Amino acid sequence: MSALPTVCIIGAGSSGIAGAKVLAEHVVPFDCFEVSDEVGGNWAFGNANGMSSAYRSLHINTSRERMEYSDFPMPKDWPDFCHHALIKQYFNDYVDHFGIRDRITFSTAVKRAARGPDGVWEVALSTGETRRYDAVVVANGHHWDPRWPEPAFPGADTFAGRQMHSHDYVDTQGFEGKKVVVLGMGNSAMDIAVEVSLVTERTLLAARRGAWIIPNYLFGKPSDQLPVNPRIPFSLRQRWVHELVKRVVGSPAAFGLPEPDHIVGQAHPTISNYILARVAHGEVVPKPNIAAFEDSSVRFADGSVEEDVDVVVYCTGYKVTFPFFDEDLISAPDNDLPLYRRVFHPEVDNVFFLSLLQPLGATMPLAEAQAHWVARFLRGEYQLPPPADVRADMERERARMFKRYVTSKRHTMQVDFDDYLFELRRELRRGGDRARRSGFALPVPARAAASVDAAAA
Ligand SMILES: Cc1cc2nc3c(=O)[nH]c(=O)nc-3n(C[C@H](O)[C@H](O)[C@H](O)COP(=O)(O)OP(=O)(O)OC[C@H]3O[C@@H](n4cnc5c(N)ncnc54)[C@H](O)[C@@H]3O)c2cc1C
Numbered sequence: 001m002s003a004l005p006t007v008c009i010i011g012a013g014s015s016g017i018a019g020a021k022v023l024a025e026h027v028v029p030f031d032c033f034e035v036s037d038e039v040g041g042n043w044a045f046g047n048a049n050g051m052s053s054a055y056r057s058l059h060i061n062t063s064r065e066r067m068e069y070s071d072f073p074m075p076k077d078w079p080d081f082c083h084h085a086l087i088k089q090y091f092n093d094y095v096d097h098f099g100i101r102d103r104i105t106f107s108t109a110v111k112r113a114a115r116g117p118d119g120v121w122e123v124a125l126s127t128g129e130t131r132r133y134d135a136v137v138v139a140n141g142h143h144w145d146p147r148w149p150e151p152a153f154p155g156a157d158t159f160a161g162r163q164m165h166s167h168d169y170v171d172t173q174g175f176e177g178k179k180v181v182v183l184g185m186g187n188s189a190m191d192i193a194v195e196v197s198l199v200t201e202r203t204l205l206a207a208r209r210g211a212w213i214i215p216n217y218l219f220g221k222p223s224d225q226l227p228v229n230p231r232i233p234f235s236l237r238q239r240w241v242h243e244l245v246k247r248v249v250g251s252p253a254a255f256g257l258p259e260p261d262h263i264v265g266q267a268h269p270t271i272s273n274y275i276l277a278r279v280a281h282g283e284v285v286p287k288p289n290i291a292a293f294e295d296s297s298v299r300f301a302d303g304s305v306e307e308d309v310d311v312v313v314y315c316t317g318y319k320v321t322f323p324f325f326d327e328d329l330i331s332a333p334d335n336d337l338p339l340y341r342r343v344f345h346p347e348v349d350n351v352f353f354l355s356l357l358q359p360l361g362a363t364m365p366l367a368e369a370q371a372h373w374v375a376r377f378l379r380g381e382y383q384l385p386p387p388a389d390v391r392a393d394m395e396r397e398r399a400r401m402f403k404r405y406v407t408s409k410r411h412t413m414q415v416d417f418d419d420y421l422f423e424l425r426r427e428l429r430r431g432g433d434r435a436r437r438s439g440f441a442l443p444v445p446a447r448a449a450a451s452v453d454a455a456a457a
């Protein structure tokens with residue numbers, strides 16, 4: 001076989017370590033750079049990289065069995081919805097078990113990745129060194145760059161209280177006896193509203209849109225482990241789950257929260273065992289969206305005014321950013337970066353993305369499956385469909401997603417866990433046949449090392 005292309009993996013969070021482990025298994029040469037001094041990314045609470053959005057009390061909301069990699073189960077005696085400390089331990093155990101810790105270069109950021117005219121990537125590191133690679137695997141995460149309300153609410157610049165983003169929320173310290181407005185209806189807003197309400201004088205939960213609240217358990221099983229058959233049309237499964245949640249949990253409107261303008265599955269799931277109870281106890285007070293700030297008061301969209309507000313916590317989500325790429329080449333304005341099956345860039349044939357998606361389900365097994373896909377592509381064992389088919393597939397998938405989901409910057413890369421894996425396996429088989437027919441040609445030639453050798457000669 002010809003020499004395989006060399007790969008630079010950016011990041012050693014749960015996606016990057018899966019990428020490193022899988023490329024090592026497929027004997028694809030790679031370097032993996034991690035800006036932090038440890039693995040785990042978001043799950044390393046207080047991560048020295050300053051990028052983790054984990055708070056002290058964070059627990060996973062996708063169940064342990066959904067989250068584990070295919071060949072490395074979490075211990076069966078761990079809780080279904082573990083604390084972040086166990087999740088970080090799991091990632092550390094994973095890299096040690098598969099012997100890939102030595103393959104990661106820690107405390108080293110990729111500052112810039114620029115694609116030369118020959119297609120080879122010039123990767124500039126925080127150490128001052130520049131290295132050349134045939135391919136780049138992006139695993140830098142997409143839940144670390146806070147998205148503040150756009151545009152800011154009127155009066156935000158003169159509001160007397162504190163405004164913060166959920167990214168910077170650590171614990172309830174400093175919230176004792178305060179009046180707090182939490183904005184959003186995603187999982188950050190639920191966790192933070194519930195938690196701060198235990199110590200505040202008053203907690204208000206403001207939202208511009210309602211959300212169905214899905215409990216962690218249904219029928220005594222983690223709700224993300226309800227049986228799924230990807231062969232049954234999604235719309236039927238969705239209607240079934242919607243009816244289930246409506247009947248078992250009830251409409252959020254019954255608790256005074258906004259009525260959702262969609263059915264279950266048309267928005268990223270909001271999972272909480274506690275929020276409805278805190279609302280029912282009057283400890284979290286529902287409000288519509290913030291309309292404006294006036295001195296220390298917050299005026300809401302229904303005209304009601306809350307005076308003497310101390311803190312506003314914006315749980316308004318995150319931006320997808322790649323600080324190391326030239327924006328003209330690769331960027332995600334409004335979180336939108338169209339990719340073939342969330343992995344392959346339609347124009348740049350030697351860049352690949354891990355976990356640049358929002359699954360209904362956990363991300364780790366998807367990153368692992370994507371890494372196998374990339375490895376087989378780089379080894380010539382999988383061939384993409386013809387470009388026109390790739391384009392058509394992307395457009396079909398995007399149209400389907402945007403039609404299904406509520407319009408929001410949080411719904412630009414949604415996938416359904418089981419369906420995604422099912423389709424990926426099917427596509428791998430098809431692409432395997434195509435590769436065989438073309439004699440397993442390498443789609444990304446190994447040029448980087450050769451050109452370095454030539455320059456040195
Ligand atoms: C509060 C919160 C809770 C969540 N809960 C769940 C959950 O229960 N289940 C679930 O499946 N998902 C959850 N998620 C989604 C989360 O994104 C994934 O769990 C997971 O962290 C994704 O892993 P990742 O490796 O893609 O990204 P990250 O965990 O963000 O890791 C990215 C890594 O890349 C490194 N990096 C970034 N830029 C560079 C660079 N330029 N050079 C070198 N290294 C770089 C970072 O230091 C980091 O280590 C949650 C997200 C948040 C914010």
Ligand SMILES: NC(=O)c1ccc[n+]([C@@H]2O[C@H](COP(=O)([O-])OP(=O)(O)OC[C@H]3O[C@@H](n4cnc5c(N)ncnc54)[C@H](OP(=O)(O)O)[C@@H]3O)[C@@H](O)[C@H]2O)c1
Nearest residue numbers: 060061149150184185186187188208209315316317408410
């Ligand atoms: N326990 C856990 O495991 C846990 C905890 C926290 C987060 N997470 C995960 O982390 C990721 C990010 O979650 P997140 O909750 O931080 O963000 P998110 O899912 O993007 O939710 C953002 C929320 O803010 C609202 N919003 C955005 N801009 C707004 C504006 N200008 N005005 C009013 N409302 C606005 C959104 O409303 P619209 O829908 O109208 O856009 C949405 O309700 C998700 O994958 C989530 O599952 C997991």
